[in-house]
Amino acid sequence: MPNNLQQNDQAFFGHPKPLKSLFFTELWERFSYYGIRPLLILYMAALVSEGGLGLDRPSASATVGLFAGSMYLMTILGGWVADNWLGQAKSVWYGSIIIALGHLSIALTALFSPFFFYFGLVLIVIGSGLFKTCISVIVGTLYSAQDSRRDAGFSIFYMGINLGSFIAPLLTGFLIKDYGWHIGFGIGGIGMLIALVIFRWIAVPQLEHTNTLNGQANTWNSAVNDNPNAPKWVMLFLSIVAVIVGLTATGVIQVNPIAVVTYLTISICIIVASYFSYLYFFTHLESIDKKKILICLVLFVAAALFWAAFEQKPTSFNLFAQDFTDRHVLGFEVPAVWFQSANPLFIIIFAPVAAWLWVKLGKRNKDPSYISKFIIALLLAAAGFLVMTFASYSVLNHPNSLVSPMWLISTLLLMTLGEICLSPVGLSTMTKLAPTIMRGQIMGLWFTASALGNLMAGLIGGHVSASEIANLPTLFLRCVIALLIGAIVLFLLRKPILKLVNDCHEQKAG
Known part of the structure; x- marks a missing residue:
């Protein structure tokens, strides 16, 4: 029976084996996010001579608020994409890649133009919209509705969030002091790369094995609804974002x-x-x-x-x-x-x-x-x-x-x-x-x-x-x-x- 199989899987502190890899996936994703978030306002408000963007503080603060607020709003769309097209696992995977590209874009600001900084923030928002909701849903699939370990499992998972959040500012704050802003941003990108490697090549195989034993659908290819129009809506959304980013970069739109x-x-x-x-x-x-x-x-x-x-x-x-x-x-x-x-x-x-x-x-x-x-x-x-x-x-x-x-x-x-x-x-x-x-x-x-x-x-x-x-x-x-x-x-x-x-x-x- 599925319930017995779930109860017998106690490989990680008495919890299913995939929880361990999901724990570390979330830890490194949060490391990447909380590694760069406190740097944003300091970097944007710093003088150009100090390597910053030279923005006034109200504008820099508003940008940070827009970045974080948009991320939460994007989870609504990300959840819809997962349910109607990609499924939870693929959403986490593609979200991880997009977030990593966002960090890379921010790190390239020093070599090119401030455009790459803002473009990187856009990528992180889109990627996090896919990642943030879906990985929590995957943790929930490890347990049956009657499994008494569910709340404790989420508590362990939540601890991974806070460990990543705790470590990241300590490391990035230390590095930017001696090596500059972009090393701090780059370290966040490395954390995201670690997260996506752990998820794709450790967590996904474990999840597929667990689901096979439980008689459930394949994790990688499953979506709740198979909406044939979902890819079209996603492409339309991304096209609109691309147009807005392009018009802003060329100065046609002043933000x-x-x-x-x-x-x-x-x-x-x-x-x-x-x-x-x-x-x-x-x-x-x-x-x-x-x-x-x-x-x-x-x-x-x-x-x-x-x-x-x-x-x-x-x-x-x-x-x-x-x-x-x-x-x-x-x-x-x-x-x-x-x-x-x-x-x-x-x-x-x-x-x-x-x-x-x-x-x-x-x-x-x-x-x-x-x-x-x-x-x-x-x-x-x-x-x-x-x-x-x-x-x-x-x-x-x-x-x-x-x-x-x-x-x-x-x-x-x-x-x-x-x-x-x-x-x-x-x-x-x-x-x-x-x-x-x-x-x-x-x-x-x-x-x-x-x-x-x-x-x-x-x-x-x-x-x-x-x-x-x-x-x-x-x-x-x-x-x-x-x-x-x-x-x-x-x-x-x-x-x-x-x-x-x-x-x-x-x-x-x-």
């Missing part, structure tokens, strides 16, 4: 990153509001499902607000580390991007503690509701920005000295604890609340909250500079106020939402 991010943010807000309205009013859902849709909308807004704060790590926090933080330890200057490793390190340390705590409280029937955990996340993020407000006052009061790195580290700890309360809890809750017939659509909307948060963070993060130092406390304090308002609104809605949930359970039981 203002701040304007693009602003209009895209407004457009996403309008589209999401319209889509939730469509789901509620025009899909003929039952009363119980309409109530769930309303709850999903509230959680979406709260998540977007949190990510708008959290995703300032590679922008405003990164710039604060570079300009205003004392990074000298025993005569060694700590690279600014090393602070980006604090978040994954804290995840590795505290995520198991949080999981243990929720289980222990659950046994006592004291586990906080998911609404309470969202409120805690927003309050922790607000506390983090309050710390940054005090740090910026310290900068103003001592203009000729740098502030302690503990300000940033404390903020990153608070933000990470907030992430632990919101991210896995939100993902789990949305899968439970989403009506069965539109679960994929709701999950796509959930990831759109991350895209929206990245875009908003890009608009905020570029205002950290010596020329705008007087505005720093106000900038961070506005974030505190926005997060507190979000937490208060959620607190006021907590009882009505929990009542809606109870009504849903009663209707379902009835």
Whole structure:
């Protein structure tokens, strides 16, 4: 039986053998991404004489937000391509190749023109859209629905994400100090090459062997739907992207990153509001499902607000580390991007503690509701920005000295604890609340909250500079106020939402 075969496959910490190769594939892919992400704003804002692009900081920050936000939006298209044409495994493979080419293009910027930098970002966005969703789906196929190891397997896989995220800034930050920006970008490309080799020549054969034993379809050639029109739509999309890139490269189209991010943010807000309205009013859902849709909308807004704060790590926090933080330890200057490793390190340390705590409280029937955990996340993020407000006052009061790195580290700890309360809890809750017939659509909307948060963070993060130092406390304090308002609104809605949930359970039981 398939279930018995899956249970008997315990080659990797009691889990199926392919999990090991998928673990290292994801580790190196995340290494490549988090190796270059913190470098982006520093490179774009650096003077041309320093090897950078010489952009103003608001434009550089907006570009980083557009890059990360587009990546999350592209996962929706990437999932569709996998389901309707390539299948999960081929999507990961081709996505890996495209990402690696993106890194190569960025590394070539030093030899050619800045066009290769932006073209590389476009390639990484497209490749990640194929890679990001599909590899998680493949991990899920290792377990049957009844396999008790599923959650633990994803926890192990998640650890690979954080290990790659932790190691990458440490290595790239060290290399760019002595060897320049493009060595840092190139190392990310090497990480991606390692990932695609592991996946194609280790993971895929293991997956095919496992599926053969389980009587399942061949991993490499299987797609959920075989849509004959899918290649045409993909080619049309790529043609449009190519035309836009070409017109931009030749100067026919002048791109203002701040304007693009602003209009895209407004457009996403309008589209999401319209889509939730469509789901509620025009899909003929039952009363119980309409109530769930309303709850999903509230959680979406709260998540977007949190990510708008959290995703300032590679922008405003990164710039604060570079300009205003004392990074000298025993005569060694700590690279600014090393602070980006604090978040994954804290995840590795505290995520198991949080999981243990929720289980222990659950046994006592004291586990906080998911609404309470969202409120805690927003309050922790607000506390983090309050710390940054005090740090910026310290900068103003001592203009000729740098502030302690503990300000940033404390903020990153608070933000990470907030992430632990919101991210896995939100993902789990949305899968439970989403009506069965539109679960994929709701999950796509959930990831759109991350895209929206990245875009908003890009608009905020570029205002950290010596020329705008007087505005720093106000900038961070506005974030505190926005997060507190979000937490208060959620607190006021907590009882009505929990009542809606109870009504849903009663209707379902009835």
